[in-house]
Amino acid sequence: MPTSIVTGNSLLAIDVGAANTRAVLFDVIEGEYRFVASGVAPSTAESPVRDVSEGARHAIRSLQGILKKNLLDMSRSLILPSQPDGSGVDSLVVTVSAGSAVRTLVVGLLKDVSLDSARRLTESTYARVVDFISLGDHRKPEQQIDSILRTRPDMVVIAGGTDGGASRSVQKLLDPIGLASYFLPEEKRPAVLYAGNGKLAEEVKSLVGSLSSYLHFSSNIRPSLDTEDIPPAESELAQMFIKIRKKQLKGLDILDNWAGGHTLPTAYATGRMVRFLSNVYGSQKGLLSVDLGASSTVIAAGFKNKSVLKVYPQFGQGENLPGLLNHTSIEDILRWSTLDIPPATLVDYLHQKALYPATIPATREDLVLAQSVAKQALFLAMQSARRDFPRDAAIIKPNLAPLFDPIIAGGATLSDASRPGQSLLLLLDAVQPVGIATVILDQNNLMPLLGAAGSVNNLLPVQVLESGAFLSIGTIICPVVSAKYGASILKARITYENGAEAGVDLKYGFLEILPLKSGETGRLTIQVGRGVDIGFGFGRGVKGLPISGGALGVVFDGRGRPLDMPSDPVRRRELIKKWNWSLGGG
Amino acid sequence: MIAPVHHVTGLTTIVRERLLPVSGNVIARIQQKVTTGEVVAETRWAREHVLLDVARSLGVSPAAADRLIKCQVDDQLPASAEIAVGKGLFPRSVRAPREGRVVAVGGGQVLLEIGESKFELRAGMPGTVVQVIPNRGVVIQSSGGLVQGVWGNGRIDSGLMVNLMQSPDSVLTPDRADVSLRGSILLGGMIQHAESLQALAELPARGLIASSIVPPLLAKAREMRYPIVVTDGFGSVPMNSAAYKLLSTSAKREVALNAESTDRYSGSRPEIIIPLPTTSEPPVPSETESFAPGSQVRMRCAPATGRIGSILSIKPGLTTLPSGLRAQAAEVKLDNNEIVIVPLVNMEVVG
Numbered sequence: 054m055p056t057s058i059v060t061g062n063s064l065l066a067i068d069v070g071a072a073n074t075r076a077v078l079f080d081v082i083e084g085e086y087r088f089v090a091s092g093v094a095p096s097t098a099e100s101p102v103r104d105v106s107e108g109a110r111h112a113i114r115s116l117q118g119i120l121k122k123n124l125l126d127m128s129r130s131l132i133l134p135s136q137p138d139g140s141g142v143d144s145l146v147v148t149v150s151a152g153s154a155v156r157t158l159v160v161g162l163l164k165d166v167s168l169d170s171a172r173r174l175t176e177s178t179y180a181r182v183v184d185f186i187s188l189g190d191h192r193k194p195e196q197q198i199d200s201i202l203r204t205r206p207d208m209v210v211i212a213g214g215t216d217g218g219a220s221r222s223v224q225k226l227l228d229p230i231g232l233a234s235y236f237l238p239e240e241k242r243p244a245v246l247y248a249g250n251g252k253l254a255e256e257v258k259s260l261v262g263s264l265s266s267y268l269h270f271s272s273n274i275r276p277s278l279d280t281e282d283i284p285p286a287e288s289e290l291a292q293m294f295i296k297i298r299k300k301q302l303k304g305l306d307i308l309d310n311w312a313g314g315h316t317l318p319t320a321y322a323t324g325r326m327v328r329f330l331s332n333v334y335g336s337q338k339g340l341l342s343v344d345l346g347a348s349s350t351v352i353a354a355g356f357k358n359k360s361v362l363k364v365y366p367q368f369g370q371g372e373n374l375p376g377l378l379n380h381t382s383i384e385d386i387l388r389w390s391t392l393d394i395p396p397a398t399l400v401d402y403l404h405q406k407a408l409y410p411a412t413i414p415a416t417r418e419d420l421v422l423a424q425s426v427a428k429q430a431l432f433l434a435m436q437s438a439r440r441d442f443p444r445d446a447a448i449i450k451p452n453l454a455p456l457f458d459p460i461i462a463g464g465a466t467l468s469d470a471s472r473p474g475q476s477l478l479l480l481l482d483a484v485q486p487v488g489i490a491t492v493i494l495d496q497n498n499l500m501p502l503l504g505a506a507g508s509v510n511n512l513l514p515v516q517v518l519e520s521g522a523f524l525s526i527g528t529i530i531c532p533v534v535s536a537k538y539g540a541s542i543l544k545a546r547i548t549y550e551n552g553a554e555a556g557v558d559l560k561y562g563f564l565e566i567l568p569l570k571s572g573e574t575g576r577l578t579i580q581v582g583r584g585v586d587i588g589f590g591f592g593r594g595v596k597g598l599p600i601s602g603g604a605l606g607v608v609f610d611g612r613g614r615p616l617d618m619p620s621d622p623v624r625r626r627e628l629i630k631k632w633n634w635s636l637g638g639g
Numbered sequence: 640m641i642a643p644v645h646h647v648t649g650l651t652t653i654v655r656e657r658l659l660p661v662s663g664n665v666i667a668r669i670q671q672k673v674t675t676g677e678v679v680a681e682t683r684w685a686r687e688h689v690l691l692d693v694a695r696s697l698g699v700s701p702a703a704a705d706r707l708i709k710c711q712v713d714d715q716l717p718a719s720a721e722i723a724v725g726k727g728l729f730p731r732s733v734r735a736p737r738e739g740r741v742v743a744v745g746g747g748q749v750l751l752e753i754g755e756s757k758f759e760l761r762a763g764m765p766g767t768v769v770q771v772i773p774n775r776g777v778v779i780q781s782s783g784g785l786v787q788g789v790w791g792n793g794r795i796d797s798g799l800m801v802n803l804m805q806s807p808d809s810v811l812t813p814d815r816a817d818v819s820l821r822g823s824i825l826l827g828g829m830i831q832h833a834e835s836l837q838a839l840a841e842l843p844a845r846g847l848i849a850s851s852i853v854p855p856l857l858a859k860a861r862e863m864r865y866p867i868v869v870t871d872g873f874g875s876v877p878m879n880s881a882a883y884k885l886l887s888t889s890a891k892r893e894v895a896l897n898a899e900s901t902d903r904y905s906g907s908r909p910e911i912i913i914p915l916p917t918t919s920e921p922p923v924p925s926e927t928e929s930f931a932p933g934s935q936v937r938m939r940c941a942p943a944t945g946r947i948g949s950i951l952s953i954k955p956g957l958t959t960l961p962s963g964l965r966a967q968a969a970e971v972k973l974d975n976n977e978i979v980i981v982p983l984v985n986m987e988v989v990g
Contacts (some may be wrong), residue, residue, distance in 0.1 A: 095641060095984065100906025101926030102641065111641065153904065195690040195750070202684075232690075232743060232750060238661055301904075372903070375854070400854045401874030402941075408789055408872070408901070409939045412985045413964055416942045420962035471963030 062143035063135055064510060065124065066502035067109050067308060068319060069149045070096055071348035071371050072411040072465065074108035076116045076124075077502050078142065079513055086513045088522035091497055092116030095411055098151040098302050105151060106304030131311045145312040146505040149298055149305065150319035150348045154181035154366035154373075158206040158243065160226055162213035164189045167249065167275045170283065171212035173441055174248065174274055177287045177362040178294050178318055179349055180208065186229070188222055194229045201233035206243045207297055209265070210290070211257075214250030216276045223253055227260045234264035242266045244293050248274045248286040266300070269293045284328075287362065291321040315508055320344075320351040322504035323463075324362035326514065329507065331355025333515075334459075337447050341457040342500060343434075343484065345427050345464035347371030347410045352438040354457070356446050363438040368430040370423075370466055371410030374403040381429055388618060389425040389482060391630045392418060402426075413469070420471075424479060427466040431483035449487045449533045449586050453614050456488045456588055461523070463495035473526050473604040474636030481564075481610050487533050488588030491601065492526040492608075499523070525571055527603030531610040534585040535617070536561035542611050543581045543594070550574060559611040562628070564635040566609070569602030576600070577607065605636060640967065642928045645937050645987045646787045647881040650915060652923045653785055654769070658776035659760050667777050669770070673762040675797035675895040679777050686754030689736060694747025696733045697725040701747030708749060714741045722749055761795045763897035764912045782921055784889060784913035786870060786882045790852065791898030791909025794866035798845035800913075802826045802890040808877035811849065813838040820844060824894055826886050829875055830867075833859050840864065846896040848886060848911055850878035850945070866898035868909040871945035879937055879945045880974045881989050889913045928988040930969060936986040938973075943981075947989060948973040954980065 063080040077091040092115030097108035113124050113131070123140040126132050132141025157180040161168025168187045175182060183204035186197055209230055214223045234242045244267040247257045254270055262268050271289035274282055295316050299305045309316040317325075323342055331340040337357070344351040350368040354361045366373055367380060377386075383396040402422045406412065414420035435454065446455040462468075462480055470476040476494055480486070499522055503514040534542050539560050546556040547567050557565045569575050576597045583592040600607060612632070619625045663682025667673055694704035707723040710716060716735040724732045739751035766781030801823040803815050809828035816838035824846035825839065831853050839847055846866045851874055860867050870882050878886075895912040902908075906926075928934065934950045948971040958968040958980055966982035973979060 097641070099903040101643070103904070103906065107641075193690070195688040198688050198690070198750075202688075228746075235743065241661075397853065397874065401872075404854050404873035405940055405944065409985075412940045413960075413966055413982055414962045415940070415960045415964075415982055415985055417962055419941045420964070469964060471959075471965070 076112035086516040104304035167212040197229040322501035326504035327353040345466040458490040525603035662774040685752035704747035783915040788909035790869040797895040851876035866896040
């Protein structure tokens with residue numbers, strides 16, 4: 054990229070998370086945008102500070118300490134634009150995931166059609182559904198009103214009516230919402246997003262317009278019975294979410310003001326980045342991003358013609374942890390543990406961690422607990438997200454994950470792991486990818502920030518991505534196979550750039566590594582048995598496949614899909630320890 | 640780094656805002672002395688609503704129905720009161736199914752509010768009302784000892800405190816519920832048996848201060864009609880030495896328990912208040928501090944959950960922990976003289 058094209062503007066990105074706030078600086082170095090440094094501080098959305106701008110200032114100050122230059126002025130405001138003495142930055146973007154999940158009422162005409170679409174739309178942000186209303190709802194209108202008054206939603210998402218279709222039925226659904234809102238104090242009235250039959254916009258405005266805190270319209274998410282078009286509504290929902298958060302989180306309006314309105318929900322910004330990357334890669338396989346955060350687990354997947362963004366507050370690693378047991382069993386969490394941990398210890402851990410989401414595991418036992426919980430949460434999130442992956446996504450076998458390449462992992466639980474092997478094993482166990490893929494660790498949690506930065510500078514994300522700001526863990530080869538433990542399932546040989554060779558004979562139930570350092574490339578030849586598929590069809594190997602290295606090299610996962618774990622707990626724990634060691638995780 | 644503060648202090652000025660969830664009527668007056676259980680504000684709301692579709696019942700258009708409806712918003716209707724009558728030789732009528740208040744009329748429909756729920760906001764601590772927030776609540780000020788907890792069952796009460804703990808790691812057993820303890824607030828140790836909670840309910844006790852509770856008993860604890868404040872955590876966590884010392888030496892004193900649930904966003908936390916008369920106002924404790932050598936700190940999680948210690952030094956840069964993670968950390972001397980390295984995010988300042 055010629056230097057002249059790059060305007061030379063520095064960009065600060067602030068991510069206000071549930072546990073931590075990060076300030077990340079991007080600037081032009083040698084003609085190209087680079088990730089320069091990041092500062093982090095505990096988030097201050099909660100009491101006693103209750104002002105997110107304070108946490109942001111602390112994070113910026115921590116960044117100032119690294120950069121040895123001033124970004125804040127004497128009145129503690131961000132210096133915008135940058136000054137001749139080098140202080141300040143030229144622009145700011147903000148992403149937000151802090152705050153409790155937004156209480157949401159989902160409304161649709163038909164349960165399996167528009168209500169389902171509205172539910173899917175709601176899952177694209179930090180929302181907790183408190184009630185559903187549809188034509189199939191057997192409650193009387195007054196019972197629906199009482200339910201709304203009791204559950205007090207912050208947000209109502211309405212879908213229904215194909216374009217030019219039903220109108221009377223949609224009005225019938227809106228009546229209880231309008232009446233209930235009328236009884237709520239003005240400051241407690243919900244924001245409303247209408248994403249149904251466009252012809253009813255004016256009527257919706259007259260029925261609930263004056264009774265909602267904000268009224269947003271998007272194009273119909275279900276324009277016809279067999280068509281679903283969620284992305285435009287996701288964008289509108291993201292804007293509405295920021296308005297709700299500005300009301301709930303003191304100080305966010307200051308940050309948004311500094312950012313000139315460039316504030317996005319963190320998950321939405323990640324989704325934007327995934328959409329952008331899947332367009333860039335344009336591969337037959339999907340692109341997957343997983344983010345395990347305190348407020349939620351976010352799955353963003355990009356496919357040829359569709360992107361999927363799923364935000365699961367119920368699988369977050371913070372305040373919602375005790376509720377995880379409503380979605381899974383203690384045994385299913387502890388199956389991932391390398392230690393013999395009593396069930397009561399796990400339950401105590403979930404409650405204690407929910408009290409203090411920002412705490413980190415200091416002991417080995419706490420780390421094992423944290424990793425086991427994170428694995429099961431990500432596993433559940435992937436199972437849920439898979440239901441909404443497109444039917445034409447490239448797969449090896451139904452009921453397994455589609456083919457993804459690359460897989461990008463972020464969020465504190467993954468990026469803070471002490472060794473890349475730990476993060477990789479968490480991903481391999483929870484996502485259970487198939488075929489051949491590159492795994493990238495977003496160790497600085499840049500994905501959402503780049504997604505937000507793209508709204509003010511579309512060159513920046515591309516150049517930062519190419520600059521090595523992400524840590525490549527390596528290439529994974531995950532055959533779909535079922536065999537006897539110890540049976541040989543594939544033979545692989547890597548030819549390095551210098552002509553040297555190394556090989557591996559992968560046995561069922563084992564993890565193996567062939568070294569290939571970051572920045573190095575090699576050619577991989579794989580021979581597989583008849584019942585083995587690595588993405589080229591059963592029994593078909595590959596010759597001279599160019600691959601790139603990473604922190605771990607080339608990792609072969611011969612443990613079968615779905616992952617085959619012994620039922621005997623002692624043997625299972627021993628095996629998991631062995632897998633940990635295989636990946637250098639200890 | 641901002642250090643959160645966990646209040647355990649022998650004498651301080653306590654100022655608390657007490658607010659209704661929705662607007663209502665503030666009963667307390669400025670400078671009024673209030674007791675812990677005294678109602679300072681109240682509000683009412685409808686228990687349920689009934690929507691009468693007059694247009695449909697009379698078989699007329701919504702506009703025609705509106706003309707036939709006899710009641711107006713705010714009318715108080717007895718059961719069976721006539722709301723609308725149709726036309727014709729044998730006109731149909733629509734009547735109120737139950738006694739209620741008309742809250743909306745229009746579009747051929749009438750919405751009635753039936754029944755009433757009352758919410759009474761209690762003071763939560765003894766003190767003086769120093770500010771009235773119109774329609775919402777009051778600010779109360781008091782002085783005395785303050786111990787914050789981590790979990791509460793939502794109840795409020797006060798009474799004489801009796802100490803049943805021999806040491807910070809005592810377990811509350813059902814056989815300790817002696818009839819002589821009726822009407823007392825009990826300093827009880829770890830809650831590990833449902834029978835212990837039940838035995839205190841049967842006395843009845845006026846409150847329980849526990850160091851920890853096992854999570855399967857949380858639902859049972861919420862059902863108890865007496866307040867329960869948990870000081871340190873979940874599982875088998877001994878009481879932190881600062882709270883134990885203050886509470887055990889305050890036995891036989893009047894204490895107030897406000898066992899409201901922890902809300903990280905509003906800052907509400909369960910609290911134990913030991914009212915003490917003072918001639919001058921002691922200082923209000925600060926809500927944030929910085930970690931520094933000499934700071935008294937409380938451990939928020941394993942390996943020493945709830946333990947009190949003193950910071951010896953803040954480690955420069957990042958320190959590798961026994962878990963393998965790297966974080967900003969401090970060297971801390973615990974109250975059992977053990978010296979440990981603790982990440983800053985796993986501690987809070989006690990003050």
